[in-house]
Every structure is written in C-alpha cells, then in structure tokens.
Amino acid sequence: MYNKYFIITGLFLLAVLISGCQEKKVLDNYETEPTTRAVIPGDAMLEVSYEMTTYQVYHYDFEELTELDLAYLNPSEEKQRVEMYLMPDGTVNMNIEELDFLRTIDIPHETAPSDAPKIRRTEIIGNNMTFYDGTQKMLGSQIVEMQRQPEMVEHIKELFRRYGNDMTCALETMQGDFFSSSMDDVIAAARANGQLTEHSEEIVSIRTNLSEVSPLTTGASVVFIDKNNSRVVVTVTYNEQEKLSSCTFYGYEKEGAPILNATRTETLVQVPSGAEVWQITSSKIEHFNLKLNPLKID
Amino acid sequence: MKIRTNIILILVLFALPHITVYAQQNRNVIWVHGLGDNSLAWKHYADIFAAERRIYSHRESFKTSSGLDSAAIHLKAFVTSTAPTNLGIGHSMGGLMIREVDRTTSANDKRFGGFITVASPNYGAPVSDNILKGAQDAMIETAVKRLAAGFIAELGGALGEVIWKFIFADWTVKKITDALRKNTAMMDTTANKDLKEGSPAMDALNNFNSTAHKIAIIAEETSPVHWRMAGSAVFGAGTSVLAGDEEMVWVANQTRKIYNDKVKQHEVVGFIALFLNPPAIAHHNILKNAWKEGRDWLDQSETIWCSLIKSSKTYYSTVIWEEWVPCASGGVFPAIRYPHQPAQPLLCDYWISHETICGITVNYKSDGLLPTYAQELKDCPAGNRYVIDHANHMEVLNMSYSRKNGVLNDGTYKTFEAIFNRGDWFNTEKKTQ
Numbered sequence: 154m155y156n157k158y159f160i161i162t163g164l165f166l167l168a169v170l171i172s173g174c175q176e177k178k179v180l181d182n183y184e185t186e187p188t189t190r191a192v193i194p195g196d197a198m199l200e201v202s203y204e205m206t207t208y209q210v211y212h213y214d215f216e217e218l219t220e221l222d223l224a225y226l227n228p229s230e231e232k233q234r235v236e237m238y239l240m241p242d243g244t245v246n247m248n249i250e251e252l253d254f255l256r257t258i259d260i261p262h263e264t265a266p267s268d269a270p271k272i273r274r275t276e277i278i279g280n281n282m283t284f285y286d287g288t289q290k291m292l293g294s295q296i297v298e299m300q301r302q303p304e305m306v307e308h309i310k311e312l313f314r315r316y317g318n319d320m321t322c323a324l325e326t327m328q329g330d331f332f333s334s335s336m337d338d339v340i341a342a343a344r345a346n347g348q349l350t351e352h353s354e355e356i357v358s359i360r361t362n363l364s365e366v367s368p369l370t371t372g373a374s375v376v377f378i379d380k381n382n383s384r385v386v387v388t389v390t391y392n393e394q395e396k397l398s399s400c401t402f403y404g405y406e407k408e409g410a411p412i413l414n415a416t417r418t419e420t421l422v423q424v425p426s427g428a429e430v431w432q433i434t435s436s437k438i439e440h441f442n443l444k445l446n447p448l449k450i451d
Numbered sequence: 452m453k454i455r456t457n458i459i460l461i462l463v464l465f466a467l468p469h470i471t472v473y474a475q476q477n478r479n480v481i482w483v484h485g486l487g488d489n490s491l492a493w494k495h496y497a498d499i500f501a502a503e504r505r506i507y508s509h510r511e512s513f514k515t516s517s518g519l520d521s522a523a524i525h526l527k528a529f530v531t532s533t534a535p536t537n538l539g540i541g542h543s544m545g546g547l548m549i550r551e552v553d554r555t556t557s558a559n560d561k562r563f564g565g566f567i568t569v570a571s572p573n574y575g576a577p578v579s580d581n582i583l584k585g586a587q588d589a590m591i592e593t594a595v596k597r598l599a600a601g602f603i604a605e606l607g608g609a610l611g612e613v614i615w616k617f618i619f620a621d622w623t624v625k626k627i628t629d630a631l632r633k634n635t636a637m638m639d640t641t642a643n644k645d646l647k648e649g650s651p652a653m654d655a656l657n658n659f660n661s662t663a664h665k666i667a668i669i670a671e672e673t674s675p676v677h678w679r680m681a682g683s684a685v686f687g688a689g690t691s692v693l694a695g696d697e698e699m700v701w702v703a704n705q706t707r708k709i710y711n712d713k714v715k716q717h718e719v720v721g722f723i724a725l726f727l728n729p730p731a732i733a734h735h736n737i738l739k740n741a742w743k744e745g746r747d748w749l750d751q752s753e754t755i756w757c758s759l760i761k762s763s764k765t766y767y768s769t770v771i772w773e774e775w776v777p778c779a780s781g782g783v784f785p786a787i788r789y790p791h792q793p794a795q796p797l798l799c800d801y802w803i804s805h806e807t808i809c810g811i812t813v814n815y816k817s818d819g820l821l822p823t824y825a826q827e828l829k830d831c832p833a834g835n836r837y838v839i840d841h842a843n844h845m846e847v848l849n850m851s852y853s854r855k856n857g858v859l860n861d862g863t864y865k866t867f868e869a870i871f872n873r874g875d876w877f878n879t880e881k882k883t884q
Contacts, residue, residue, distance in 0.1 A: 201719050208772040209747075210807055215767070221586060223765045223810040224758035225751050228772060233711075237719040249715050257771045257804075262814040264757075265673040265840065268856045269700045275708050284708060293701070297709050300605060300738075302720055308728050324726065332726070339729055348730075361730055363737070370604070374733025385729050386778075388736055401736055402777035403725065404800055413722065415775045415802075420740055425589050432747075435775040437802065443726065 197238035197246070198449040199309060203413075203441040206232040206254060211422075213430035222424040230258050241449050243303035247277040313450045324443045327410040336383040355381050363390075372398070384411065397421070413441045477505045478536040478879060481563070483526060485543025485571075486515045486642055492542060495688075495849040496863060504871055504879045515544055516640040519652045523551035530562040538877070539566040542848060543821075544646065546571025547656060554659040565664030565876055569863075570818050570844050573667065573828045574657065575648030577761030578820060583643055590759055597748040601713055604741035648825070657829050664876040666835045667828035668866055670818035672696075672843040673855075677756035678703045680819025683845035694852040696843060703749065710746035714739055757814040762822035765812045774805035819843035837866050 211226040218226075232254040238246040251273050273287040283294040313320055316331050323329030343349040343359040350358045358377045363370040371393040379386050382405075390399040404415030418434045480500070482493035489512040501508040511529045515522045526548050530537065539549035539562070546568030553563055581587060645652040672679050682689075682699025689695035721735035748755075757763035778799035816823040821844060828836075839847060839862035841855045850861045871879040 199723065201723060203722075206773070208774065210770065210772055210809060215810065218810075220765055221581075221590070221755070221758050224755045224763060224812045225748075226810060227751060227754055227812055228770050228807075228809050229750060230772065233715070235715050235719055237716070239723070245716055245720070247712065247716060247719075249712060257773070260811055260813060262674065263816055264676055264753075264814050265671075267674045267700070268854075269697060269704065272704055272708050275712055277712055282709065282712065284705065293705065295705055295709065297712075299712075299716060305720060305723060305728070305731075308731075312727060335727070336729070343730070359730055361733060363733070370737070374737070376729050376732055378729065385725050385732060388732050390733060390737060399736070399740055402775075404775060404777055407800070413725065415777070417775050417777050418736075418740075422744075425586075425593050433774075435773060435802075437773065437775070441722075443723070 196240060196449070198241045198306065198446055199239040200237070200444045200446070201239075201442065202234070202236040204232065204234045204252065204439045206230070206437040206439075207434060208258070208436075209432065209434045211430050211432055213428070217426075217428045218424065218430075219426050222426050222428060225424050226430065227260055228258050230256055239302060239305065239309075241306065241451070243301040243306045244279055245277070245299055245302055246279070248274065249277075250274040309445070310450055313445070313447065318447065321445045321447050324445050327412045327443070333383040336378065336380075340378065340380070352377075355379055356386075382411065414438050477507050478538060479509060479530075479532055479534060480506045480538045480540060480879075481509045481526075481530055481549075483539060483541040483545030483548055484510075484513065484515075485541075485545045486646070487640065488515070488542070488545075492545075492848050493540070495851065496867060499864065500867060500871070500879075503881060505882055506879060513548070515548075516642055518642050519544070519547055519551055519645040522642075523548045523555065527552045527556065527562060533559075533561060535561070535564040537563050538879075539563040540569065541566065541571060542569045543571055543844065544642065545569075546573065547646075550656050550659075550661070551652075553661050553663050554656060561663070563663055565666075567666045567668060567870065567877075568826075568828055569668040570670040570821060570826060570842075570847050571667075571828075572646055572821050572825050574825045575650065575653045576643075576646040576821060577648055577825055578759060579643040579647040581759050581761070583647065586759055590755060594748060594752070598710075598745040600744040601710065601738070601742035604738050605713075660830070665828060665831055666837065666870060666877065667826065667831045668837045668839060668847070668863075669823055669826040670821075670842040670844060670847045671816045671823060671838055671840050672819045672846075673841050674814070675700060675703065675753045676762075676814070676817055676819040676843065677753050680843040680845060683819075683843050688846075688849040689852045691852055694846075694854055696846055697854065703752075707746065707749045710742055710749060713742040714746055717742065754812050754814055757817065758812060760817060760820055760822065762815045762817035763812050764815065765810045767808055768811050769806050770809040770811070771804060771806055774803050776801055776803060818847070819845075837870070839863060839866050 208228070208230045210228040213226065232252040234248075234250045234252055236248040240246060251271075270286050270292055272284040272292060274285040274289070276283045276285070277297075277299060280296055280299055281294060282297050284292045286292055312335060316323075316335065319329060319331045320335075323331035339359070340349060340357060343357075348359050348361060350360065352358060356377060357380055358375050360373055360375045363372045363374060373391050373395075375389045375391070376385055377387040377389070378384070384405060385403055387403070388401050389397060392398045399418065399420040402415075402417040403413060404417075405411040406414050415438060416434075416436045418432075418436075420432045420434075421429050422432045423429050480497070482497045484490065484492035490510040493510055497508040497510055500506055509530075511526075513522050513525045513529075522544070530539075530552070539552075541547070541549045546566070549563060549566045550568070550573075553561065553566065556562060578587075644650060647653070678699045679696035682694075682696040686695035686698045689698055693701070717735045717739035721732050721739060724731040724735060754763060776799050818826070839850075841853065841860060842850060842862050846853060847863050850863045853860055853862065855862075870877050
C-alpha cells in the first residue's frame with residue numbers, strides 16, 4: 154500500500170519535474186530558437202542572437218539650423234530581433250525581424266499611412282536576401298554582396314585551439330576564466346606593440362590607427378577596457394584632426410552573468426547647411442545569446 | 452391642322468423645363484498639359500471620355516519652359532473657338548495657363564466657358580523657391596553622400612569611391628536618386644520664377660476675379676509621397692501587376708532593408724569582437740555607422756522631401772524616450788567624458804525615461820510635389836472642390852493601374868465622371884449607343 158503511494162507520489166513529482174523542465178526549455182528556446190528561424194543553425198560555427206530596442210534623438214542648437222536641416226533630425230525608435238550564423242567559410246547568414254513594442258515617440262504626420270506590403274523579416278543566406286511580410290509570405294528576394302568574415306573565423310579557430318572547451322562554456326554562460334585570460338593576451342599584445350595606455354589601475358586603452366585596419370581610411374580608434382572585469386566599456390573614434398567623431402558605450406548585466414544589455418552611441422553628423430549635430434542612440438539589448446559549435450571548428 | 456400644331460407647341464413648351472438647360476451638342480474639351488510635358492500627357496483620359504461622352508477632345512504640345520505668359524499666348528492661339536461651352540482641363544501648370552488665358556481675354560473673346568484645374572499650383576509652387584535656391588541639388592548631393600558612405604567605408608577610401616561609382620551604375624540606389632531628380636526635373640526651367648509663390652504672374656492670376664465656371668481637383672498622395680511620385684514619374688502608370696507608384700515604393704523598401712541588414716551585420720560582428728577580438732570592434736563600428744548614415748537618410752527621406760516641397764512644418768515639442776546613462780565619468784571611469792553626459796555623472800548605468808525638447812517635423816498632405824494648400828483655387832465653391840486621394844502629381848494623368856488598399860482605384864476617371872454627371876454647366880452627356 155505504502156509502496157503504491159510512494160510510486161504514485163514519485164510519478165507525480167517526476168511529472169511536475171518534467172513539466173517544469175519543459176517549461177524552462179520553452180523559455181530557453183525563446184532565446185535561441187525563434188519560430189521564424191529558417192537558417193539551419195547546426196551548420197554554423199558561431200551563433201549570436203538578441204533583441205534590440207533602439208531610441209535615437211539629436212542634440213543641437215536650434216538657432217544654428219535651417220528648416221531643411223531639421224527635416225533630417227526627427228527622433229525615432231525601433232525594435233528588431235537579430236540572429237546571426239557565422240559559417241566556417243566566413244559566410245554570415247542572418248535573420249532580422251521587426252518586432253512590435255510600446256512606442257513612445259509619436260510624430261503626427263498628416264499624410265495617409267502607406268498601404269504597401271511591409272517587409273517584416275529578412276533572411277540572408279550567403280548573398281541571397283529574401284523578404285517576408287508579417288504572415289511569413291515571401292515578398293521578394295535580392296542578390297546583395299554581403300561581407301564575409303574570414304578573419305573572424307580564423308581568430309575564433311586560433312582562440313579555440315588555445316582555450317578549447319573553456320571557450321565554448323564561457324561563451325554560453327558569459328562567465329569563466331576564458332574572458333580574463335584572453336583579455337590579458339589582448340592587453341599584453343597591445344603593450345608589446347606600443348598601443349596600450351594605462352589610465353588607472355582598472356582602465357587601459359588600446360589605440361589603433363584606422364589605416365592599419367583599412368589602408369585608405371584615416372583617423373584612429375581607441376578601445377577602453379575595464380581590466381578588473383575583463384570587458385570593453387567604450388570605443389571611441391577620432392578623425393584625422395584628432396577630433397572625436399563617434400563613441401560607443403557598452404553596458405552589462407550587474408547581477409549574475411555579465412551579459413551585454415545596453416549600448417549608447419554618440420555620433421557627430423553633418424546636416425546640409427554644414428552645421429554639426431550629435432546623434433544619440435540608446436539601445437536596450439535583451440536575450441543576448443552567443444553559442445560556439447566546436448564540431449564546426451576544424 | 453392648327454389644333455395639332457398647338458398641341459405639339461404645348462407639349463414642347465411643357466417639356467422644355469424638363470430638358471436640362473445644359474443639354475448640348477458635342478462640347479470642346481481642351482486638355483492642357485503641365486510644365487515640361489506634351490500633348491500625350493492627357494491622352495489616356497482624353498481618349499476615354501471622347502469615346503464615352505459628347506466631347507471633341509483637343510490636345511496640343513505647348514512650349515511651357517519660357518514661362519506662363521508665353522505658354523498662355525500659345526494656348527490662346529490654339530483655341531480658335533469662343534463657344535461658351537468650351538471646357539479647359541489643365542494639369543499642373545496647364546491649369547494656370549487656362550486661367551491666364553481667361554484673365555487676358557475680354558468678355559466677348561473668352562476661349563473657355565469653364566475650366567478644371569488638376570493638381571495645379573493655383574497659389575504657386577512652393578518647391579520652385581527651393582529649386583531656385585539650389586536646395587534640391589543639395590538634397591540629392593546629401594542623399595548620394597549618405598547612401599555611398601557604407602560602400603566607401605566597406606571597400607576602403609578612394610578605392611571604395613571608384614567601386615561605388617561603378618556599382619552605382621546598376622544599383623537600386625541609382626534608381627532612387629535618379630527618381631528624386633526626375634521628381635523635379637520638369638520644374639527646372641525658367642518658368643520656375645513664374646510658378647514661385649508670390650511671383651507677379653501668380654499675383655496677377657489670383658487678383659483676377661474670373662466669372663468662368665471653375666472646379667479644382669486636388670491630388671493627395673499616400674505615404675511615402677516622394678517615392679510614389681518618383682515611381683509615377685519613372686515607371687508611368689505601371690502594369691496590371693504593379694502600379695508605377697508601387698514599384699518605386701518596393702525599390703525603396705528593399706533598399707532600406709538592405710542597408711539595415713548591413714548595419715546589423717556589422718553590429719553583430721562588432722558584438723562578437725567585443726568578447727573575442729576587442730581591437731576589431733572599432734572597425735565594425737565605423738562600418739556600421741557608415742551604413743547607418745544611408746539607412747537613416749532613407750528613413751528620413753520623406754520628411755526631407757516634404758520639407759523641400761514645403762508640405763511639412765517643424766514644431767518644438769517634448770519627446771519622451773528611453774535613454775541609457777553609462778558609467779563613463781565621475782570616478783568610475785574617468786578616462787573619457789562623453790559629449791552628452793547627464794548632470795549627475797556619479798549615478799550611472801541606468802535607464803531613464805527621458806524628456807527632451809526636439810524639433811519634430813510633421814508632413815502635411817500633398818501630391819508629392821504640391822502641398823494641398825497650393826492646389827486650392829481662389830473663389831472656388833466648396834461643391835466644386837474634388838479630392839483624388841491616393842494620387843500623386845504625375846499619377847493623376849493615368850490611374851488605370853492605381854490601387855488603394857490593394858484594390859484597383861482609378862480616382863481620376865471617377866472624379867471626371869462625377870463632374871460630367873453634374874446637373875450644372877459641367878454636365879456633359881454620354882454618347883448614345
């Protein structure tokens with residue numbers, strides 16, 4: 154009798170446990186397997202996905218601008234889900250989807266809204282872009298040359314050779330010694346190349362002349378690193394006159410794993426009258442996910 | 452015999468009031484094209500209504516580039532009849548030419564008993580002023596620069612520019628900038644000074660009290676007005692599969708997505724670099740920002756265009772937006788102070804629902820070239836004002852494939868039919884089968 158009771162109780166607890174796990178799995182799947190995915194992830198060497206809500210405004214002196222200038226400067230907001238699959242040959246496959254969200258910026262245009270079919274999702278496989286509407290009906294496709302990333306692939310392979318599965322686990326959990334070890338390597342290399350500046354015990358920066366990255370580009374970029382937490386906090390771009398032209402700040406979760414959760418970019422933009430204004434973009438990042446597939450790294 | 456004659460006479464007298472006063476023989480309809488156009492402009496509707504109604508359709512190519520005055524003299528010479536039933540139908544500047552003939556002819560020499568202006572700049576074309584100031588050229592130059600930025604950054608400096616020019620020849624971006632040029636190409640003549648708001652020619656027209664029967668047809672386009680206008684200018688009426696205005700909207704929407712995809716590609720590769728290869732981040736940020744210049748321009752292009760044609764207005768108002776305040780100063784991270792850091796830098800790494808005074812530019816109704824207010828006709832009775840919605844400045848000339856919410860909608864045909872069915876001077880009988 155007691156045995157029967159224990160068996161029933163055990164089955165009940167097992168059912169609760171399984172259903173609990175399944176529920177968790179569904180939540181996890183939301184982060185990695187959206188219903189709209191059409192790119193086969195198993196072939197990818199690295200997968201990245203996130204949802205990003207972006208707000209964009211401009212800072213300027215009203216007095217300096219013309220009416221035509223102001224037409225370039227309406228504030229805006231958007232939310233997109235981005236999935237990227239880096240293939241072993243450097244090809245970047247992507248899935249980008251416009252998402253609904255509670256909008257706060259309302260511009261009361263009086264023109265009747267467009268009745269043209271809206272592209273809701275774009276799927277990029279190789280150089281082939283396919284456009285879909287909200288019902289997943291294909292609207293059209295276009296061949297567009299997408300930049301391949303063979304250098305990134307080689308870099309990942311090199312890191313994997315050095316760190317092995319520590320790297321795989323660290324990327325999945327966003328925690329682990331991999332980050333501090335690899336960041337130490339980056340800092341040491343920059344120091345050896347004379348690119349490093351130490352600002353304080355915590356902060357160092359690595360300066361790169363952009364001509365080293367792209368032969369005909371001018372100016373310089375500086376990446377600021379928080380040594381204690383082994384993370385990049387700001388990147389700054391200067392033009393050839395050493396004038397700040399753009400900076401991007403990165404924010405991370407404060408509790409638990411330090412997952413990327415925000416960016417803020419300030420960029421100097423020129424309007425037709427020749428005046429310069431600051432474009433301020435704040436982005437909220439949710440469900441950030443990075444996954445390495447060791448089977449695809451030879 | 453006499454009784455029979457009297458009965459007939461009585462019957463005729465009885466019937467007379469019931470025969471519409473406006474019943475007529477075939478009437479002359481003179482279809483007048485706009486600036487830079489020719490006699491083919493109105494062919495579509497002139498042929499349709501000549502077949503359906505008791506109309507003699509007349510069309511001619513007029514030299515419009517030399518100004519309103521000389522074009523009106525040409526029109527006056529073309530219309531030799533002074534029949535009071537003559538109806539002038541003018542598209543764009545053609546409407547002004549008819550009004551100018553009306554203004555400059557004496558009562559016994561009138562060429563038109565009435566007229567219809569269709570998408571005409573009756574109060575002047577605000578875009579003329581901006582074209583004369585070179586704002587249109589500046590806008591296209593900015594468009595090319597911003598749309599090229601991503602290509603040039605990705606391919607690298609001067610080499611990128613060369614390749615950009617090569618790609619530019621076939622790229623959809625060329626379609627976009629060419630279309631914008633075509634939007635105002637017909638305006639780029641000396642007639643511009645006459646069409647400008649407040650020009651002596653416009654003042655003379657609007658100070659004249661015409662006794663002619665008059666109707667104003669106003670075209671109002673659906674967003675995005677500039678691409679639809681450009682589509683009709685480049686692709687004409689289009690095909691049964693895709694109307695001309697829709698074709699350009701599709702090109703623009705696709706191009707916007709391509710730019711967005713490029714932005715997102717460099718954003719996400721930059722994020723990977725954040726964790727795996729920090730020195731490479733800046734490179735991808737530069738590429739992302741360069742593609743974003745083009746994407747942002749595409750997003751703002753309708754408002755930019757509306758500003759050029761003066762169908763927009765900028766207000767200063769408070770905008771509520773979400774702002775992330777990073778830790779970039781105040782001891783936490785003193786190495787850099789960012790340009791717009793908040794007043795309390797010690798509090799950082801938080802999101803705030805922020806209120807900012809922004810210039811908000813709002814687009815008003817237009818046909819893609821002329822704002823609605825410029826198409827209004829002075830002293831035109833309310834009942835004589837017609838609006839063709841979902842129509843742009845060029846599209847009104849042939850809406851046979853135009854769609855509204857996916858359904859074929861020939862707004863110009865419907866409007867002319869309504870006008871010809873009126874019970875007044877404009878009534879034009881259908882031909883009997």
